Amino acid sequence: MNAYRKFFLKKSLWYLVTLFVAVALNFLLPRLIEGNPVSVIANQMTQGMTDSDSIKKVYDTFAAEFGIDKPLWQQFFIYVGNLLKGDLGTSFGLYPMSVTSILASAVPWTLALQLPAILVGWIVGNALGAIAAYKKGVFDKVLFPTFLFINSIPFFILAIIMLYIFGLTLNWFPTSGGYNYQMTPNLSFEFIGSVISHHFLPFISIVLVTIGGQAIGMREMSIYELNTDYVLYSKLLGIKDSTISRYVFKNAMLPQITGLALSIGTMIGGSLITEIVFSYPGIGTWLFTAIRQLDYPLISGATLLIAISVLLANFTIEIIYGLVDPRIKASQMEEE
Amino acid sequence: MRLKSVLSLFFSLIMVIGLLAACNNEVKPPTTNEPTPSEEGNDSEQNSSGTTPRNETLYVNGLQWGPPSTFSPLGGNPSFPIAYANSRSLIYENLFMINMLDGALEPLLGTSYEWTDDTTLHIELNPDAKWNDGEAFTSEDVVYSYELGNKYSISWSNFWEAIDAVEADGDNAVNIRLKQDNPNRLTVLDSLQLVPMMPKHVWEEIEEKSGNDIAKIREEVNPDPVGTGPYKMHTFDNQKITLIRDDNYWGQSLFGGLPAPKYVSHVIYKDNAAGSLAFKKGEVDVSQQFIPQVWKMWEDGAPIKTYVKDKPYYLPGSMPSIFFNMTKDGLNNPDVRRAIAMAIDYDKISELAMSGYSGEMKPSITLDTPSETKYVDQDAIKSLQWTTDIDAANELLDSIGAKKGADGIRVLNGVRLGPWEIECPYGWSDWNAALEIVAQNAKAIGIEIRTNFPEAPVWTNDLQTGKFDIIMNTPAGAVSPSQPWDRARTIMYSEGVAPVGEMAFWNWGRYKNERADELIKEIPTITDEAKLKEMYTELTKIYLEDIPSIPLMYRPWVFHTVNESVWKGFAVEGDGNNIPPQISIDGAGVKDLYQITNK
Numbered sequence: 001m002n003a004y005r006k007f008f009l010k011k012s013l014w015y016l017v018t019l020f021v022a023v024a025l026n027f028l029l030p031r032l033i034e035g036n037p038v039s040v041i042a043n044q045m046t047q048g049m050t051d052s053d054s055i056k057k058v059y060d061t062f063a064a065e066f067g068i069d070k071p072l073w074q075q076f077f078i079y080v081g082n083l084l085k086g087d088l089g090t091s092f093g094l095y096p097m098s099v100t101s102i103l104a105s106a107v108p109w110t111l112a113l114q115l116p117a118i119l120v121g122w123i124v125g126n127a128l129g130a131i132a133a134y135k136k137g138v139f140d141k142v143l144f145p146t147f148l149f150i151n152s153i154p155f156f157i158l159a160i161i162m163l164y165i166f167g168l169t170l171n172w173f174p175t176s177g178g179y180n181y182q183m184t185p186n187l188s189f190e191f192i193g194s195v196i197s198h199h200f201l202p203f204i205s206i207v208l209v210t211i212g213g214q215a216i217g218m219r220e221m222s223i224y225e226l227n228t229d230y231v232l233y234s235k236l237l238g239i240k241d242s243t244i245s246r247y248v249f250k251n252a253m254l255p256q257i258t259g260l261a262l263s264i265g266t267m268i269g270g271s272l273i274t275e276i277v278f279s280y281p282g283i284g285t286w287l288f289t290a291i292r293q294l295d296y297p298l299i300s301g302a303t304l305l306i307a308i309s310v311l312l313a314n315f316t317i318e319i320i321y322g323l324v325d326p327r328i329k330a331s332q333m334e335e336e
Numbered sequence: 337m338r339l340k341s342v343l344s345l346f347f348s349l350i351m352v353i354g355l356l357a358a359c360n361n362e363v364k365p366p367t368t369n370e371p372t373p374s375e376e377g378n379d380s381e382q383n384s385s386g387t388t389p390r391n392e393t394l395y396v397n398g399l400q401w402g403p404p405s406t407f408s409p410l411g412g413n414p415s416f417p418i419a420y421a422n423s424r425s426l427i428y429e430n431l432f433m434i435n436m437l438d439g440a441l442e443p444l445l446g447t448s449y450e451w452t453d454d455t456t457l458h459i460e461l462n463p464d465a466k467w468n469d470g471e472a473f474t475s476e477d478v479v480y481s482y483e484l485g486n487k488y489s490i491s492w493s494n495f496w497e498a499i500d501a502v503e504a505d506g507d508n509a510v511n512i513r514l515k516q517d518n519p520n521r522l523t524v525l526d527s528l529q530l531v532p533m534m535p536k537h538v539w540e541e542i543e544e545k546s547g548n549d550i551a552k553i554r555e556e557v558n559p560d561p562v563g564t565g566p567y568k569m570h571t572f573d574n575q576k577i578t579l580i581r582d583d584n585y586w587g588q589s590l591f592g593g594l595p596a597p598k599y600v601s602h603v604i605y606k607d608n609a610a611g612s613l614a615f616k617k618g619e620v621d622v623s624q625q626f627i628p629q630v631w632k633m634w635e636d637g638a639p640i641k642t643y644v645k646d647k648p649y650y651l652p653g654s655m656p657s658i659f660f661n662m663t664k665d666g667l668n669n670p671d672v673r674r675a676i677a678m679a680i681d682y683d684k685i686s687e688l689a690m691s692g693y694s695g696e697m698k699p700s701i702t703l704d705t706p707s708e709t710k711y712v713d714q715d716a717i718k719s720l721q722w723t724t725d726i727d728a729a730n731e732l733l734d735s736i737g738a739k740k741g742a743d744g745i746r747v748l749n750g751v752r753l754g755p756w757e758i759e760c761p762y763g764w765s766d767w768n769a770a771l772e773i774v775a776q777n778a779k780a781i782g783i784e785i786r787t788n789f790p791e792a793p794v795w796t797n798d799l800q801t802g803k804f805d806i807i808m809n810t811p812a813g814a815v816s817p818s819q820p821w822d823r824a825r826t827i828m829y830s831e832g833v834a835p836v837g838e839m840a841f842w843n844w845g846r847y848k849n850e851r852a853d854e855l856i857k858e859i860p861t862i863t864d865e866a867k868l869k870e871m872y873t874e875l876t877k878i879y880l881e882d883i884p885s886i887p888l889m890y891r892p893w894v895f896h897t898v899n900e901s902v903w904k905g906f907a908v909e910g911d912g913n914n915i916p917p918q919i920s921i922d923g924a925g926v927k928d929l930y931q932i933t934n935k
Binding site: 033036037040041042044046050051053055056059065094095096097105176177279291294 | 406550574
């Protein structure tokens with residue numbers, strides 16, 4: 001267990017360093033974009049003004065309020081200090097709303113889009129992949145190229161194509177938003193129906209690509225396992241096919257499960273572009289708006305949320321694997 | 337193995353829940369309806385259905401594109417129905433209402449104004465006026481509202497460059513005293529229709545609570561504004577803002593009754609297309625959106641009208657122009673600028689970029705409207721006004737010795753004419769189209785211009801710091817008593833303009849002409865009309881000779897298009913009512929609300 005403690009500490013330290021770097025980049029990168037971040041608000045305020053000094057004052061007031069008149073290193077420490085207090089600052093673009101409140105309204109939409117899509121894609125993809133590996137023949141010859149084709153389409157391109165066909169041409173589904181904005185959110189069948197119909201296209205565009213990727217991976221793993229010695233040995237022993245396939249799939253599933261855990265960890269930032277294509281009110285759309293308006297706090301807040309969720313997911317998986325995976329265990333022992 | 341997957345799932349979920357919780361202990365954004373004491377308990381019932389009776393509601397659109405953030409006039413970017421530059425008078429009212437048809441200031445909270453001496457403006461107030469919480473509106477409130485601009489850096493701070501003091505003269509009158517060294521009458525007249533009247537008794541407390549710190553005061557989102565206007569806040573969320581009529585509105589004596597719609601509602605559409613579709617279907621009554629080929633709507637049988645019955649359908653309110661950077665070699669030559677001006681196909685720009693809503697281009701510092709052209713002797717400037725003429729432009733360039741090189745681009749005194757970048761924000765499709773046309777036209781006269789469309793904040797930065805070759809912007813876009821002086825100042829005035837590299841807020845091309853500066857400085861103090869016309873004519877001549885900017889199109893101040901499927905009787909041109917097309921809620925346009933009826 002001592003070895004494990006060491007392993008755990010080492011990993012934690014690495015992740016903390018990574019987190020610090022991520023925070024620093026989140027802070028720095030948006031500020032490297034050219035442009036005038038207070039222009040969005042200040043322009044509004046100074047409409048119709050006829051005096052340089054007054055206009056300049058308005059700019060300066062806002063610059064001081066957002067702290068962008070201070071040197072960058074000072075801004076960074078203020079930013080980190082506020083982070084520790086759980087304060088992500090005030091949005092420039094949606095002044096005076098706080099970044100946390102904007103993100104809080106966006107996260108549920110992102111999760112509601114991603115979680116079902118990942119689960120459905122994963123289950124269906126793995127089942128299809130396994131069947132293809134096991135059945136071989138015509139089934140595999142048709143299915144495998146199809147998976148390959150779907151998987152190699154970038155999912156946002158697929159999103160745009162679907163938007164065009166089912167949204168614009170056939171008018172089967174709405175083309176943007178999370179629900180019909182003429183409605184007020186409530187628990188009526190009408191409203192829930194609206195949410196579902198807006199959800200369908202982005203959801204399907206993610207699911208299809210996920211299925212393709214999962215199926216290919218699962219098929220590869222299964223074929224590999226089917227050709228291992230123990231399978232041959234079991235066959236020679238005369239063990240029932242169904243029992244053998246149970247062994248095979250158990251082993252083939254391993255990396256797939258890791259993959260699932262990872263994609264659930266990266267869920268928050270996983271569908272940014274799909275959201276943008278469909279103007280879905282999740283993190284992606286907000287991040288896009290924020291970048292266009294040079295809304296530093298909102299950009300930093302959204303990217304930080306994504307970074308933290310990815311790091312946490314990875315960390316959790318590593319720590320658990322350290323406990324249960326014999327190979328990692330062995331390497332810990334070696335270091336002793 | 338199973339343990340591993342279950343655990344990782346479990347942890348991811350824990351993490352997500354943790355994040356959500358972390359987000360949730362913040363102050364809630366003002367996206368939900370905050371029930372207010374003034375609403376008599378029908379709030380919940382209104383919200384569950386989220387609708388108001390269609391025939392009692394006037395729907396407007398095109399004024400609000402994102403979720404509402406604040407209703408405070410002091411906030412950075414207040415949401416509908418608060419709009420400083422447009423004098424939107426539904427909740428907060430101004431002293432006077434601007435009428436874009438004749439440029440007149442019509443009485444509202446103020447009944448009359450007059451210059452009692454050279455530097456004193458005396459304003460009589462309407463004694464009936466009161467706030468929607470029942471308190472009387474007095475001169476104290478006027479002084480307080482003006483003083484806010486003196487105390488803090490806000491939208492109306494600039495008036496204090498010309499104002500020395502605002503003093504109460506009894507309960508129902510105020511005197512505005514101008515500074516002796518800058519007696520700018522024009523900007524002060526602007527203030528009469530711009531400064532929103534705010535209740536002293538409400539905002540004093542907010543100031544106190546915030547320790548007189550403007551950043552703190554701006555945090556007040558003002559969900560239930562106390563104003564003098566005919567409407568109060570009813571409900572708002574991320575999709576819709578609804579106002580409800582104040583049946584005790586003081587202005588019944590002024591307007592002869594209450595406004596017809598019990599509710600005024602603004603739905604927040606995702607984009608122009610969604611808004612236009614709703615408008616066409618009759619879900620919106622008054623639209624402030626750019627609708628390409630609006631005539632197709634009534635040809636398709638929708639009961640849709642523009643204020644002007646025939647082409648160009650809308651009245652001009654501003655002129656989006658291109659500005660030249662005077663510090664760039666080649667562009668600093670007025671002949672080159674004139675050649676570019678003559679090469680541009682203005683009709684094509686109007687057709688492609690403005691769907692034909694821009695009338696014939698008559699270059700000047702004034703709009704082609706009676707309220708502005710009266711200031712300039714039109715015959716005297718005729719010979720200087722350019723029109724599209726490629727041959728003449730080429731001749732002009734030949735005559736100054738700009739010869740074409742092997743690549744077809746001219747070279748003048750060793751300076752190649754281009755490549756120059758011409759810039760405006762990405763996604764402003766009408767402007768993008770206009771600049772593409774300019775770039776194409778320039779090629780025909782041997783000048784190379786390339787378009788560059790960055791995001792809006794970048795464009796703002798380039799504009800102000802002079803980091804451009806040619807850039808598009810609208811000089812002084814609002815209709816106000818100080819036009820066309822304000823526009824001329826924005827285009828030509830060089831005092832207070834920082835050098836390239838620092839921020840300038842007008843005259844972005846850093847143009848300088850001493851005589852023009854003198855004229856611009858003097859005009860606001862002149863009252864003699866003949867003298868004024870003389871000065872404006874001289875200024876226009878300088879503009880047309882030097883060409884610091886080229887107007888590309890005329891754009892309405894607001895797009896005013898109405899659908900009469902629910903409400904009818906909106907103002908139209910020539911109906912004799914003198915109600916301007918100001919979307920029925922801005923300035924004197926608000927009079928529309930008193931004459932429309934249910935169909």
